[in-house]
Amino acid sequence: xxxxxxxxxxxxxxxxxxxxxxxxxxxxxxxxxxxxxxxxxxxxxxxxxxxxxxxxxxxxxxxxxxxxxxxxxxxxxxxxxxxxxxxxxxxxxxxxxxxxxxxxxxxxxxxxxxxxxxxxxxxxxxxxxxxxxxxxxxxxxxxxxxxxxxxxxxxxxxxxxxxxxxxxxxxxxxxxxxxxxxxxxxxxxxxxxxxxxxxxxxxxxxxxxxxxxxxxxxxxxxxxxxxxxxxxxxxxxxxxxxxxxxxxxxxxxxxxxxxxxxxxxxxxxxxxxxxxxxx
Numbered sequence: 001x002x003x004x005x006x007x008x009x010x011x012x013x014x015x016x017x018x019x020x021x022x023x024x025x026x027x028x029x030x031x032x033x034x035x036x037x038x039x040x041x042x043x044x045x046x047x048x049x050x051x052x053x054x055x056x057x058x059x060x061x062x063x064x065x066x067x068x069x070x071x072x073x074x075x076x077x078x079x080x081x082x083x084x085x086x087x088x089x090x091x092x093x094x095x096x097x098x099x100x101x102x103x104x105x106x107x108x109x110x111x112x113x114x115x116x117x118x119x120x121x122x123x124x125x126x127x128x129x130x131x132x133x134x135x136x137x138x139x140x141x142x143x144x145x146x147x148x149x150x151x152x153x154x155x156x157x158x159x160x161x162x163x164x165x166x167x168x169x170x171x172x173x174x175x176x177x178x179x180x181x182x183x184x185x186x187x188x189x190x191x192x193x194x195x196x197x198x199x200x201x202x203x204x205x206x207x208x209x210x211x212x213x214x215x216x217x218x219x220x221x222x223x224x225x226x227x228x229x230x231x232x233x234x235x236x237x238x239x240x241x242x243x244x245x246x247x248x249x250x251x252x253x254x255x256x257x258x259x260x261x262x263x264x265x266x267x268x269x270x271x272x273x274x275x276x277x278x279x
Contacts, residue, residue: 001083003090007098007138010091014052014140022049026141026168028132031055032072033081036176036184040145041085043173047143053082054091054135056098060106061127072189091139098134106130109156109163115250116152116263117274120240128153129160136168143169147176149183151261151276152250175275177203183275190271198236199268205230205242206277209262213279218256220244231266240265240272247278 004010017024025048027040045051055078062068075092082090106126112118113125136144146154154172161168176184181203182196191199205227212223224242231239242264244253253260256279263276 001079001087001090003079003092005092005094005097007093010089010093010138011140013089014138017050018140023142024048024050024052024139026135026139026144027051027053028135028144028146029053029055030057030071030186031078032074032186032189033078034176034184034186036147036149038081038085039176040147040173041082041087043171044143044145045086047145047171048141050088051086052089052091052139052141053087054093054139056091056093056131056135058098058127058131059095060099060130061124063121063123066121067187067190072186091135098131107133107160109159112152112156112159112250116241116243116245117265118152120265125153125156129156132157133160133164133166136166141168143171145171145173147174148172148278149175149185149275151247151263155247155250181207183273185273187271187273191268195236195269195271198234199266199271199273201231201234201237201268202264202266202273202275205264206262206275210277210279213256220252220254220256220260223256223262227262227264231264236268238267240267244279 025044027044029037041053057071059068107129108126118125158170161170182199208226209223217223227242231237244260244262246253247259247261260279261276265274
C-alpha cells in the first residue's frame with residue numbers, strides 16, 4: 001500500500017496507473033474509518049483495478065461553530081484498516097496543499113445545497129463540492145463510491161458531476177448500520193452511553209415510517225407527525241428536520257410514492273446525526 005501526501009505526488013502516481021491501462025476506484029473520506037467506509041472501499045475494489053482512499057478532514061465544509069478541531073482522527077488505525085482491505089493508495093494531503101493561501105475558487109450546486117442540511121449548515125455543501133472536485137482532478141478516478149447515509153450529499157455530487165461533465169461514474173452504496181439499527185458514523189464516537197441509546201430514536205422513527213408506508217399510508221404529513229412524536233418523546237433528542245422529499249430535487253412532497261426520500265437530522269446531546277429511508 002502506498003501513502004502519498006502531496007497532490008503532485010498523487011497526480012504522478014495516477015498518471016502512471018492510467019498509462020498501464022488500469023481503472024481507478026476512489027473513496028473520499030475524512031478518516032476515522034468504520035465498517036460503513038470499508039464497505040465503500042470493498043465496492044470500489046470490485047469495480048476497478050486500483051483502489052484509492054483519501055483521508056482529509058476538509059476545513060471548508062465546517063461552519064464556525066462546528067467540530068473541525070475535535071473531529072476524530074486516527075491515521076495509523078485508518079491505514080491499518082485500509083491495508084487489511086487491500087487498498088492500493090492512501091492520499092492524505094495537508095490543508096496547505098489542498099488550500100494554499102492563493103486559493104480563491106469554490107464550487108456550488110445552487111438550490112439543492114440550500115435544502116435539508118443546507119438550511120442549518122450554510123456553506124457546507126460548497127465546501128464538499130469544492131474538495132470533491134479537487135480530489136477528482138488529482139486522482140482522476142474512473143468511478144467514485146459514496147454512502148447513501150449522506151443522501152443529500154450524494155445527490156448534490158451527482159448533479160455536480162453531470163453539470164460539469166466530470167468523467168467519473170458515481171456509485172451510491174447502501175447505509176451500513178450497527179446491529180441495533182444505528183447508522184454508522186464517525187460522529188457516533190461523540191455519544192455517551194446514554195446518548196448512544198437515545199440515538200436509536202432516529203432508526204426507530206424511520207422504521208415507523210417504513211411500517212406506515214408498507215401498511216398503505218400515503219399522507220406524508222401523517223407519517224412525519226408520527227416520526228416527530230417519537231423523537232419529541234426522547235429527552236436527549238432535539239429535531240433539526242424530518243422531511244419527505246422528491247429524491248431528484250429534494251422538494252417536499254405531500255404524498256408518499258415509491259422512491260420518496262424520508263430524511264432527518266437530530267441532535268442527540270450536542271451531536272448532530274443524520275439518517276434516511278427510501279420508501
